[in-house]
Amino acid sequence: MSQTPGSPKASEQDERYSALYSNTTAVRAIASAVEGTIGPKGLDTMLVDTQGNVIITNDGVTILNKMEVVHPAAKMLINVASAQQEEIGDGTTTATLLAAALLQEGVSQVERGVPVTRVIEGIQDGVAYALERMQSRARPLEELDGDVLYQVAMVAGREHQDIARLVTESARLIGYDKLRRSEFRLADTVMAAVGAQSQVFQGAVIDKQRMSPQMPDRVEAAKILIVDDELEAEELDSEALGTEAGFLLYRQYKEQFKANxxxxxxxxxTAVFTDRGVSPVAEEVLGEAGVMIVQRVASKDLRKIAEHTGARPVKRTGIAKGTEELHKFLGFAEEIYEDERMENIRIVGGAGKPLATILIGASTEEVVGERLRIAKDAASSVQAAVCGGVVPGGGALELWASREVEKRRETVRGMTGFGVEAVARALRRPMTQIVLNAGFNPLEKVEEASVAQIEQDTDALAIDCEDGSVADMMAGGVYDPTPVKLHALQAASEVTVAIMRIHTIIRMKDETLQED
Known part of the structure; x- marks a missing residue:
């Protein structure tokens, strides 16, 4: 039974759970910053820094990461969104809203007098059951030529048809098997630039330029060497150089390097890509021979070049290999050229595995930045759908899972059941917010959708944000990748439990301050 505000018992409870209430308030504030962006009618947020730089975005994780936040619980929630982005690449707003809803419902049970430990047990039980039931509703995506893949890209790409088309085309070029490889990320193939023509480029694009304008800007039938190191002679420390033997050894290293x-x-x-810097000697010798050198290339880009061209990266000592052995490490491409306008290097027709790069263009820095974020979300969702299948979007699956958890609640004895109940209520939050952002009454519309799901025995019904009617999400092409849903709920549960376990907040002393 809840206590009357102002009563001694109520005050005692407020003091006992002051850390929980403080953390809950902070989490609610963070969730409110992104809740208006979810759904097809979600709006953008303008972020402004102290220098007047502006970011206009609908991307939840971008908003959260750019916010000025000092509260530790708020930072925990932001870390959840970042983890969702890192692991799945989409669904950060959903994860944030679910975490805030789970925490709010959990605290409501605590205020009713349910022990925190029992609420936590119930939340863990309810989430585990919800995840199991949601996983059972996954529809496998076994081909890349159907319309479902495009619809997944459309939903995650916020209905940008050109971006959805490019992402889908790229996925089909790359192929089903590669998309399912854990080390490959389709989102990493997305690039953006002001003034660029949006397209799928069948090859590798590296955001670098050749080392010197005197080097060729185009190489055909290119033999490619990748140096996963600096392209410089072996060095000696200053102490060794101070001796006559050391100086002679230094000269020997230089001469050997030039011979290599x-x-x-x-x-x-005819083309060299390095991870680090290139010495003036290497620039002179290779440049005079008409070799294109691209230095300080990011490791992920070097891996991309190696995979596409069939090259095997070597360290700087590797250039000492004999000519015949060296050939085993060289890659091949039909053409390498520098696009001077876009300031990047393009590699076409590699002898290794096919590669597609998604180029996204726009007229201004602000717009191109947002289109890049949208394209990466779409690419991540498409890959997640290929790996884990799809489920109905629009909050339909969570609403269905909410009723499944309610059934579970009836089988759980004791106060743990109140925590399970909290999960059931929290799972209604995504659809509630989507409907609210569309301008409809969520109490009315969410209940309509729930009743319709029961009557038609389906998990696919939600609210059409155009007219407020109950609609079949899958028939309307509204799909979400199953892994996005599962990871969002799992991450939300973990941060909720972590915050509810906090009993006291203590400021640590600064260990960097030294006493005199």
Whole structure:
């Protein structure tokens, strides 16, 4: 039974759970910053820093990561969104809303007099059951040519048809098997630039330029060497150089290095990509031989080049290999050229695995930044759908799972059941917010959808945000990737439990301050 506000018992409870109430308030504030962005009628947020720089976005994780936040519980929630982005690439707003809803419902049970530990047990039980039931509703996506893939990209891409088309085309070019590889991320193939023509480029695009304008800007039938290191001679420390023997050894290293560079030219190398810097000697020797050098290339880009061209990266000592052995490490591409307008290097027709790069263009920095975020979300969702299947979107699955958890509640004895009840209520939050953002009464519309799901025995019914009617999400092409849903609920549960376990907040002393 709840206590009358102002009564001694109520005051005692407020003091006992002050940390929980403080954390809950902070989490609610964070969730309110992104709740208006969810759904087809969600609006954008303008972020402004102290220098007047502006970001206009609908992306939940971008909003959260750019916010100025000091409260530790709020930071925990932001970390959940970041983890969702890192692991799945989409669904950050859903994860945030579910976490806030779970915490709010959990605290409501505590205020009723349910022990925190029992609420936590119930939340864990209810979430585990919800995840199991939601997983059972996944529809496998076994081909890339159907319309479902495009619809997934449309939903995650906020109905940008051009982006959905490009992402879908890229996925089909890359292929089903590669999309299911855990080390491959389709979102990493997305690039954006002001003034660029949006397209799927069948090859690798590296956001770099050739080392010197005197080097060729185009190489055909290219033999490619990747140096996962700096392209410089072996160095000696200053102490060794101070001796006559050390100086002679230094000269020997330099001469050997130059001979190795000339051997690269003899082996027919016409393009070199390095992880780090390139010495003036290497620039001179290779440049005079007409070799294109691209230095300080990111490791992920080097891996991309290697995969596409069939090259095997070597360390700087590897250039000392004999000509015949060196050939085993070289890659091949039909063409490498520098796009001077876009300031990037493009590699076409590699002898390795097919590669597609999604190029996104726009007229201004602000717009291109948002289109890049949208394209990455769409790419992540498409890959997640290929890996884990799809479920109805629009909050339909969560609403269905809410009723399944309510059934579970009837089988759980004791006060733990109140925690299960909290999960059932929280699962209604995504549809509630989507309907609210569309301008309809969520109490009325969510209940309409729930009754319709029961009557038609389906998990696919939700609210059409155009006219407020109950509609079949899958028939309307509103799909969400199953992994996005599952990971969002799991992450929300974990942060909720972590916050509810906090009994006291204590400020730590600064260990960096040294006493005199």
């Amino acid at each position: 560079l000339e051997r690269l030219v003899t082996a027919g190398v």
